[in-house]
Amino acid sequence: MRVVVPFAAGEPKTRLAPLFSPEQRMAFSHAMLRTVVDAVRAADGDPEILATGPVEIDAPVTIDERALTPAVNAVLAETDEPTAVVTADLALATPEAVGRLLTADGEVVIVPGRGGGTNALVVRHPAFRVDYHGASYLDHRHAAREIGATVSVIDSYRLSTDVDEPADLAEVLLHGEGPACEWLRDAGFELAVEEGRVGVERS
Amino acid sequence: MRVVVPFAAGEPKTRLAPLFSPEQRMAFSHAMLRTVVDAVRAADGDPEILATGPVEIDAPVTIDERALTPAVNAVLAETDEPTAVVTADLALATPEAVGRLLTADGEVVIVPGRGGGTNALVVRHPAFRVDYHGASYLDHRHAAREIGATVSVIDSYRLSTDVDEPADLAEVLLHGEGPACEWLRDAGFELAVEEGRVGVERS
Numbered sequence: 001m002r003v004v005v006p007f008a009a010g011e012p013k014t015r016l017a018p019l020f021s022p023e024q025r026m027a028f029s030h031a032m033l034r035t036v037v038d039a040v041r042a043a044d045g046d047p048e049i050l051a052t053g054p055v056e057i058d059a060p061v062t063i064d065e066r067a068l069t070p071a072v073n074a075v076l077a078e079t080d081e082p083t084a085v086v087t088a089d090l091a092l093a094t095p096e097a098v099g100r101l102l103t104a105d106g107e108v109v110i111v112p113g114r115g116g117g118t119n120a121l122v123v124r125h126p127a128f129r130v131d132y133h134g135a136s137y138l139d140h141r142h143a144a145r146e147i148g149a150t151v152s153v154i155d156s157y158r159l160s161t162d163v164d165e166p167a168d169l170a171e172v173l174l175h176g177e178g179p180a181c182e183w184l185r186d187a188g189f190e191l192a193v194e195e196g197r198v199g200v201e202r203s
Numbered sequence: 204m205r206v207v208v209p210f211a212a213g214e215p216k217t218r219l220a221p222l223f224s225p226e227q228r229m230a231f232s233h234a235m236l237r238t239v240v241d242a243v244r245a246a247d248g249d250p251e252i253l254a255t256g257p258v259e260i261d262a263p264v265t266i267d268e269r270a271l272t273p274a275v276n277a278v279l280a281e282t283d284e285p286t287a288v289v290t291a292d293l294a295l296a297t298p299e300a301v302g303r304l305l306t307a308d309g310e311v312v313i314v315p316g317r318g319g320g321t322n323a324l325v326v327r328h329p330a331f332r333v334d335y336h337g338a339s340y341l342d343h344r345h346a347a348r349e350i351g352a353t354v355s356v357i358d359s360y361r362l363s364t365d366v367d368e369p370a371d372l373a374e375v376l377l378h379g380e381g382p383a384c385e386w387l388r389d390a391g392f393e394l395a396v397e398e399g400r401v402g403v404e405r406s
Contacts, residue, residue, distance in 0.1 A: 096358070097358055100358075112360070112377065112378070114374070115370075115373065115401055116373065116377050116394070116396075116401040134396045134401075135377075135394065135396045135401045137377065138377070138394075155299070155300055155303075155359050155360050155361050156358050156359070156360060157315070157358050157359055157360045157362075157363040158358050159360075160360040167318075170318065170319065171317070174315070174319050174338075174340065174341070175315070191319070191338065191341075193319070193337045193338045198318055198319040198337075198338045
């Protein structure tokens with residue numbers, strides 16, 4: 001299946017600024033993108049990057065400088081073939097979790113993100129369009145209902161966890177298996193066990 | 204399968220104090236417990252409550268005033284039959300998600316919680332004991348390895364989301380299907396869509 005991975009090539013992951021330099025944020029974002037691309041490929045998906053600027057990676061890259069919603073909708077308008085859209089910051093993605101997404105039934109398959117976002121979609125209905133603004137998970141369910149598309153929701157902690165803020169890095173160190181987790185360890189971050197929960201610290 | 208649901212009957216969910224009165228915290232905790240018990244039963248599990256004090260619910264209740272770890276270990280020591288331990292604050296639990304847990308292979312099956320905790324376990328090895336202190340997810344994996352038990356991990360957003368703090372209530376309103384979600388709605392809480400994410404507000 002065609003799998004589009006949108007990627008913000010510009011100033012990524014500003015909420016990680018307390019921990020990372022701009023260069024580190026760029027490198028970590030790239031490591032997360034590689035994690036997603038590797039997992040998609042291992043799950044028999046065909047990843048292509050939809051980026052706001054140039055990216056060095058061994059996958060086809062299309063550059064579209066527009067915001068996420070119009071850029072993804074342009075891709076969906078191009079073709080009626082099934083298309084998955086998988087966010088690039090799913091640092092816990094594994095082949096198994098992506099495989100559950102790509103093989104799930106439904107004309108619209110949704111992976112919600114924490115806080116009501118949409119982390120991944122499979123679109124098999126020609127009229128479906130995305131809108132990532134606000135509580136997009138509910139909006140996408142609503143939009144699917146409006147066009148009579150069947151909906152299914154994937155229950156995956158790995159795919160529902162996008163990495164935006166420092167606390168999310170603990171999840172990467174706890175559960176990550178790919179390049180993003182390796183990058184964090186190589187950069188000297190490790191788990192710090194405090195009262196009942198874990199955080200991250202630089203060793 | 205025998206499914207033990209530990210429940211703190213005393214002063215539950217102190218981190219929800221900014222939103223709920225003590226009576227409301229008690230009622231909401233009870234609604235979460237009912238959500239878990241309903242889901243376990245619908246998944247063909249046999250729920251029994253392991254509580255620190257009296258609880259009114261249509262399931263067998265054992266009272267053990269000790270801390271979580273010794274109370275659960277006392278249950279595991281009683282029998283060699285497979286036993287699941289499912290936290291009472293899994294407000295997003297559904298029969299399907301609990302079914303994935305109860306039917307998973309492995310002598311120790313673990314559902315991690317956000318932040319390195321353990322939200323649910325299935326124990327099919329007589330020597331396994333729990334330790335809920337600290338990063339218990341990693342400790343439980345380690346403990347299973349030490350006794351040569353096979354381990355599997357369940358990838359479920361519903362079961363990995365325990366409800367501790369106000370932000371978690373948005374997840375209940377977004378995804379909940381049982382008594383906990385109904386209680387929140389009846390108490391006048393609804394989703395509040397702010398910049399890109401959702402919170403909760405009282406209507």
